[in-house]
Amino acid sequence: MPPLTTKLLLRLVAAEGEAVPVTRLYRELWGLPHDGQVTRAHRTQVQQRISELRKAVDAGEDSASPLVRTEQMLSGPYPESAYRLVPDRDRLDSTEFIELVNEATCSDPATAVVLLNRALGLWKGRPLQEVAESDFAEPLVRRLMGTLDTARGELVRAQADLGHPELALPVAEERAAGRPDDSAAAAAVRSLRRRVRARRGDEILRREFTGISTRLVVKAGDLFDQHDANMAVGFCDTFDTATENDVIISRDSVQGQLLDRVYGGDRGLLDRALRKGLHRVEPSGTEHVRDKPRGKRIRYPIGSVVPLSLPGRRVFAFVHCRQGNDLVTRSDRDDLRLSLECLWADVAVHGLRKPTAIPLVGSGLARVELELEQLMILIIDTFLASSRSERHTPELRIVVRPDDLHAIRISEVARFVEALDHHGQAPRDLRGRLLDSATFTAKGHAPS
Template sequence: MARIHVGVLGPATFHRDDREIRLTPLTVKLLLRLVAAQGERVSARQLYHDLWGAPVGRFGRLHRTEVQKRVLELRRAIEPGQQAGPSAVLRTEQLLNGREPESAYRLVLDGDQLDCREFEDLVNRAAHAAPATAVVLLSRALALWRGAPLPELSEAGFAAPLVHRLTVTHRAARQALVRAYIELSHPDLALPLAERLAAEDLDDAGAAETLRGLRETLRARHGDEVFRREFPRLRVTVVVKHGDLFAQDDANLVAGFGDTFDTTTDHDFVISKDSVQGQLLERLFRGDRELLDKELRRGLRQVTPVGRETVHDKPRGKRTRYPIGTVVPIPLPGRRVFAVAYCRQGNDYVTRSTADDLRLGLERLWASVMVHGLLKPVAIPLVGSKLARITELDWEQLMIMIIDTFVASCRDRTVTPELRIVIRPCDLARIRLSDVADHLNSLDEDGRPAHA
């Protein structure tokens, strides 16, 4: 016997041996009418009334023939090789109705042959399962839902009981999935479902309360986070948070440098003490400039310089220049600081950079993180926003460039599971994070524009 599957959770589908079979519109309605009967028999007279819209009392030989034609088409679709004899799926029975028996039809489908039965079975099993198992069962059930059930019979009263029951069960299944996610401490997965449930029924006080609780939980969990975007296919997360870059103890850090890798902060003449380089020296190397320079020299041994200034031209600081995009991974216990040169320090000690320089520096940075980053999160400041003087880009564009170059680098290789952009609280008000969020939300799970 052929394998058949009927789908009614959305526009009707009929598959035989995994191949979709097209039925005429009236035969589709016959199929759905028998599904709506939920295993009960339906007389030929009732079928004619329901499908052709004729009065119940009006039913003669020609009408019976019309019904039989549709039944025959459906039976051939179900069991195309059967020449004669009764059907195990679409059964013909005799109904005593008045003086003469009348033909009636019953559709007998197993749970794996009808999506709405499979849906209800999964939901019922989930009701008695542990949370983790319930998530699996409910997710499978909800994946079967393609839209409103039996939409072709939306005006038919005979379909209303089944449609109502399935619709109620669908909402209950989503509510149960929200509860299961909460029990498993996954409020982030529960939130989108809770938002849709609350929006669908504004009078549901329970749904509104659940949504408020989830949002409070996530705000408390995320702490200083102001934005988060997951890229499931790349298995990476982009987080924007306000706070202190050097307090990200669980992450590798990124520090921007000039092409001379200067570290002198005396009197703020060469490098500002307030810059990331200045804070790196004071907070992670305790002001030991000799130690920091030693690590930088070690990392630069394999890099060919592009020039050297004279003492006359550059009396203070370092004079050897390295290519833009040079990255030095500085080892710290259990993590790294990635020193990346994306700007040029002039002999007037003013640093200057361009959007192209920054992009090159970021691309080289992610390549180095892939090799030396120990698969730890990477925390990066908003490079290029201040002393680097990249005036051609606003801060939102700088952040988007950081994110876009990172996401692009993750498509072919594992770079890091998390990019964390850390903004100083005093700078947060200067950035239109809604613009950045709009850009990120426009990307698909591979980090590409969704419309591309």
């Protein structure tokens, strides 16, 4: 619409359903005539703009219920035409905004969050901006700004009541920024920040991916303390479990800790669980005793996955490297990617819709020739790609040993994650730079 017609619309909006006489419309929008008299020619100009406005706002609508209506008012010795804009929430954002907020204040927290997010989604900046400096706009602008503050305050309370301080915090910060002298608003921000810090504990990176209903968490800690989550544990292609004297498998490796801390050091119990799961997997070959005198000799393909049942959760043992007859494990980026893709596919079937905790596979005692942050990004990238095709776990939790944190450029991981959209998709050039084609070799006794 032309600027003057837009101002006419906003003038009628500012009247909040009251009729405005044609002479007042002319004086407020066109200005006072030189002689102070609004003539027939002036009223005709207003009527022409009203016709233009009706064509714009009532196009395709029911002619029996026009948005702009004509009435007659007695403002002097003779009746005068006046125009009224019918408050319709389906056609006026300001009306819908106010009604949604009012409805939310009387609703339960979950419903309030839905209504308030819808209301705030209508907010496009300062209201009635084209006429905001006019006296007639001031009452509605003040009302809308007050309703905005109410909406933000109610959304903060509702999200906090639902146990989501991390969602309440940015709204509280925005509200406090608009109320610099409000000590209560500042105190609410401080309280929410304390709650978020307490909840996250050892978390060093978190990102919600709303488009695929999952989240990424990177935390410093002990993989075996994640009792609410499934665990993913990398194995070599022979599924060796012997830790005696750290010859075949190191006792300090993730597999060694799995044996000691989950299976109580009972190697036979772990081996039986692995054999049961491997019945569905076709071996890739068998070594002769003279070629491989120590350790297991049946080999399984890269990407083989065995879900081990624990009370209420699973341990996913998956092959991500090959163990040579010299007991040195070897892998490369393609093998690791394939193994992770197979892992996530199995988690989708057997993961019980629980969070999945995973260490930095390919690091630790294996000492692969790839930067730790590249390993982490590869884990994240494959997980998100899998989640886009099939929803399987609400959270990927990468658990890093505290002693390893200094060796990880976590800012590089954060940069990668920050560039992702809500579906976890990254710009191709960024993924290419961080996931280079370097081949890496594990030169320890056991992969991690």
